[in-house]
Amino acid sequence: MQIGMVGLGRMGGNMAERLRRGGHEVVGYDRDPAISDVTSLKDLVERLQAPRAIWVMVPAGKPTQATVDELGQLLSEGDTVVDGGNSHYVDDQKHAAELAQKGIRFVDCGVSGGVWGLENGYALMCGGDRDDVERLMPIFQTLKPEGEDGFVHAGDVGAGHFAKMVHNGIEYGMMQAFAEGWELLEASDVVKDVRGSFKSWRTGTVIRSWLLDLMVRAMDDDEHLDQLRGYAQDSGEGRWTVQAAVDHAVPLPVITAALYARFASRQDDSxxxxxxxxxxxxxxxxxxxxxxxxxxxxxxxxxxxxxxxxxxxx
Missing domain, CATH: 1.20.5 (Single alpha-helices involved in coiled-coils or other helix-helix interfaces)
Incomplete structure (x- = not known):
């Protein structure tokens, strides 16, 4: 299948490479001419055959809005825009409505996999019309991990990014739990091998997970994490998760506390x-x-x- 990819950074570039390895024709555009196949979005659109599919992989907010606005002027009825960045689900609904006035289709897709996605595949959470999602299934099947899981058509437009938002909120809570457990073990007088304790949990325990594997990997490089400062940014999706919880009157004490812990980490003094x-x-x-x-x-x-x-x- 032919597809355009806008944004060839760490995620977009690796996704484009995985698609090429899977036999798809990818035309990529990036502001960096050294990695771009075309010189502009206009050139990208002209290189693709109708009905076109263009995957947008740029930062959420103004960069995504500007890209969608420009594509809305360049694309034709029947073409499809996929937003695979970390956009807010309410923005998806706005973009879909704007493009629909010109007959342009829209699918939102939350993507998880990070720097490991090229080899292992990307977990995909999509929202949009069933026919639009079905048309893009060859792309989704190539990007997702092998096996039955790793892809969901979660619902209407916005559902994909809503699911990804909640996924990231859960991730906040899990990371905070590992962090607090690590700190308590490090503070203990009786536990002499903190790294070994975490490593022992990787098999046979109820908390075994990829995050636990990555925690052990981090301690392999720096056993007591002495080379790091306890300063953690937040991507924004944790905030959106907490705000959605307020909007729906759903209590999220663990995820909310994990978000606030990140705020506290960025204060030299409280x-x-x-x-x-x-x-x-x-x-x-x-x-x-x-x-x-x-x-x-x-x-x-x-x-x-x-x-x-x-x-x-x-």
Whole structure:
């Protein structure tokens, strides 16, 4: 099958290569002329035979919107745009409605697989009209891992990215659980082989998983993770998952806590804990630590000009 690929970065480039290995004709466009097959989106469209299929693999938000807008001006009735990036599902519905006015079809596809997808395949979660998805099945079958699983037509437009969003939210929670378990093991006086403990869990336990395999791999390279700083960004999908939970009144305590833990990791000092320290000092006379690192007097220390709190206020 012939397909255009817009965005040839780490994911898009490897996906294009996997498709070529599977016998498909891929015409790729990227802003970097060194890796692009054509010089513009217009050239890309002209290289493809109608009805065209173009897979968009660019960052979510404005880059995706700009690409969809331009393709909407270049494509013809019956052509199909696939958004395989990490777009918000509500944006999919907007893009589908805009393109539908010109008779252009739209499919959203959440993609998971990262840098390992070229060899192992990509898990695909699609949303859109059944006929549009069926037309693209040769592409999906080549990109997905071998075997029965790894692909789902999750529902209407937006369903693919909604499923991928929840997948990433679950991933946040799982990673946070591994992280907290690792920290507790490292803090223990009795456990001498933390890496070995994690490695032993890879077989026969209920928490064996690819994430656990990757955790062991990371410790193989840096046993105590001494070379890393505890600073973690978030891709945005964790935030969307929590917001969707609010919109649907669904409690997500684990995923929400994992997202907030990432926020905390990016603070050199916690503004909120300054308030907690100040209040503990005020009502309980507890010692405080200054910005210079010295420990100050509590509110009930000698010389403190404050009425000692009652026991019921502590």
């Amino acid at each position: 503004p909120a804990m300054k308030v907690v320290a100040a209040l503990r000092n005020q009502f309980g006379g507890h010692a405080i630590t200054s910005t210079e690192g010295s420990t100050g007097k509590g509110a009930d220390s000698p010389g403190a000009d404050v009425t000692p709190p009652r026991e019921s206020d502590r």
